[in-house]
Amino acid sequence: MAKAKPRICEVCGAEIRGQGHTVKIEGAELLVCSKCYQKYGRKKPGTWSPMPTGREPRRHYEARPKPKPAPRMQRPLYTEDIVEDYAERVREAIQKSGLSYEELSHKVGLSTNLLRRIAHGEYMPTIEEARRLEKYFKITLIEKIEENMQEKVKIPKDYEPTLGDIAHIRIRKKKKK
Numbered sequence: 001m002a003k004a005k006p007r008i009c010e011v012c013g014a015e016i017r018g019q020g021h022t023v024k025i026e027g028a029e030l031l032v033c034s035k036c037y038q039k040y041g042r043k044k045p046g047t048w049s050p051m052p053t054g055r056e057p058r059r060h061y062e063a064r065p066k067p068k069p070a071p072r073m074q075r076p077l078y079t080e081d082i083v084e085d086y087a088e089r090v091r092e093a094i095q096k097s098g099l100s101y102e103e104l105s106h107k108v109g110l111s112t113n114l115l116r117r118i119a120h121g122e123y124m125p126t127i128e129e130a131r132r133l134e135k136y137f138k139i140t141l142i143e144k145i146e147e148n149m150q151e152k153v154k155i156p157k158d159y160e161p162t163l164g165d166i167a168h169i170r171i172r173k174k175k176k177k
Contacts (some may be wrong), residue, residue, distance in 0.1 A: 007020055007031065008035055009031070009033040009035075010030040010031055010032060011023075011025070011033075011036045011040070012032075012033065012035070012036055016031065016032075016033045017033070017034075018034070020032065020033065020034075021033075021034065021037035023040050025040060028172050033130060036094050068072075078117050078144045078145060078146045079144070080127055080142050080143070080144055080145075081143055081145050082124055082125060082130055082141055082142060082143075083140065083141055083142070083143070084129070085119065086118070086121075086124065086125065086130070086141050087119060087120065088141075089119035089141060090115075090119045090133060090137070090139075090141070091119040091120075093136075093137035094115070094119055097137070101115050101116055104136075107136060108132055108136045109132055110129060110132060110133075113154050114129070116131070125141070127142060130142050
């Protein structure tokens with residue numbers, strides 16, 4: 001003989017012993033345990049709410065009108081990249097300065113080892129590191145690369161999509177037996 005599945009209180013999650021009680025909370029009838037029935041069963045049906053009622057919120061917020069977005073100008077996008085001959089430019093700038101790597105590392109804010117590796121082309125600096133070097137040596141290490149923007153394809157208002165426009169149909173070839 002199979003054992004009956006235990007019934008669980010729909011409010012607190014405890015196992016219901018005995019018959020259980022039906023309580024109306026927020027317009028929904030729930031099966032609850034004796035403990036929850038003592039808490040919520042004495043109230044008038046449909047009046048109990050888990051949310052506090054009868055008091056006003058402390059602050060009143062009014063919705064601000066959203067600012068209208070400024071018309072977008074069609075300007076080309078660009079990305080920043082390090083120039084190809086960065087090592088030569090940094091090496092020449094270090095030689096012209098006449099300072100040692102140790103002295104430069106304190107002034108530029110990069111480690112001595114990192115400066116050596118950049119000057120010898122063993123390490124490509126990040127954009128931030130390149131900006132520091134550009135600022136100190138007054139050289140150009142970052143170039144802007146423009147990307148062409150593609151215009152969005154405009155769909156006519158009276159266009160009705162077909163099934164082929166919506167679904168990507170894959171045609172399987174039948175295997176020869």
